[in-house]
Amino acid sequence: MGSSPQLGLPAPDFTLPGGVLTGEDFERHDYTLAGARGRAVVLAFYPGDNTAVCTKQLCSYSSGMEAFGELDAEVWGISPQGVDSHESFARAHGLRMPLLADTGRETARAYGVAAPGIGVRRAVFLIGPDGVLRWKHVALLGATYQSLDKLTEQLSGIKSA
Template sequence: MPSSPRLDSPAPDFTLPGGVLKDGEFARADYASAEHRGAPLVLAFYPGDDTSVCTKQLCSYSSGLEAFTGLGAQVWGISPQDVDSHEAFARRYDLRFPLLADVDRRVAREYGIAAPGIGLRRAVFLLAPDGRVGWKHIALLGATYQSLDTLTARLAELATD
């Protein structure tokens, strides 16, 4: 398994299918990280839709979405489930940011967080506007997640670098 990209190094580019719930519609699209240059991007890797900790984490980020967008950042949730699963999950909890399907865990491997048995480790990567890794956290056990306050503080620091 490749190691996780180092801080200040270029983040691996990827394109994944996904969708976002907006005004009651789940709009499906391909999401390409390289096309997002110029603004910060939060990549929230999570093990699974409809699991206890993942649901708490993504609901927290969704309810605080304005804190991210106020810093010019988008949030993308990434897990191994397919887009149909993501649509049901987004609708069930009114998640307001894109959920991407890494079904073969290719992107998780590129980011060094693929894990046998669970699919991937819970991790957050904050990508700077130039596409470099500005900050990251990879959970050892995955029973907790990085808070909205922690992530927005780190994003604010990236803006001053």
Template sequence: MGSSPQVGQPVQDFTLPGGTLAGDTFERRDYTLSDARGRTVVLAFYPGDNTTVCTKQLCSYSSGMETFTGLDAEVWGISPQGVDSHESFARTYGLRMPLLADTGREIARAYGITAPGIGVRRAVFLIGPDGVLRWKHVAVLGATFQSLDTLADHISGIKNE
């Protein structure tokens, strides 16, 4: 496992292909972290589309999208599957956040969350509006995920700094 960015330090910029479900259309484009400056970004790394825990996690975040929007935050789901898989996943479950394809696991490696067997650990990184890592959680076992309420509490803390 590589070295994970440290809280209080700026994170490295990256660009990944992805898409967002908007009504009946899956809008594909490249997502660049620095383009989101000025807003908090929740990077939700997950092992795989259409898996039990990942589906619960992303459905939870998607159904709570108004909470994130109200805190001036964006949520990006990131996994090793390609954009076609993400489109199918988003359409099946009505997921409303961008799903990004880290097919070569370069970003997962940069964040220190690659793991033998599962490929990518379940992890959440909160990037402040200034591009600085404000909070992170990396799961040892991926059977649980950080709740919407937990993330909202941490995002509120960023907004009050």
């Protein structure tokens, strides 16, 4: 596992393929962190589609999309599975945030969350509208995740700073 980016410094940029469920359509395109400047971005790294804890985590975040929107923030889920797997996962659970495919785990490595055996460590990074890393949580064990309330609390602090 590499080193995690430092708070207060620009977050590592990346471009990943992904898609988002919009109504009945799963809209696929590339997502670039630099292209999201002007809005806060929540990067939620998770080990795998359709696993118990990941499903619970992403369903929680998906149900809170209005709260994130009120804070002018986007939520992107990132895991090593491909876009086809993400589409199936999003459709099965009605997930409303973009799911990005980091199949080579380059982005996970850049954020210090690539892990032997499990692939990707569960982690959340909050990137300010200026592209600077403002808050992060990297789980030692993958059985827990940061709550919607915790993330919106942290985002409120970023917005008012």
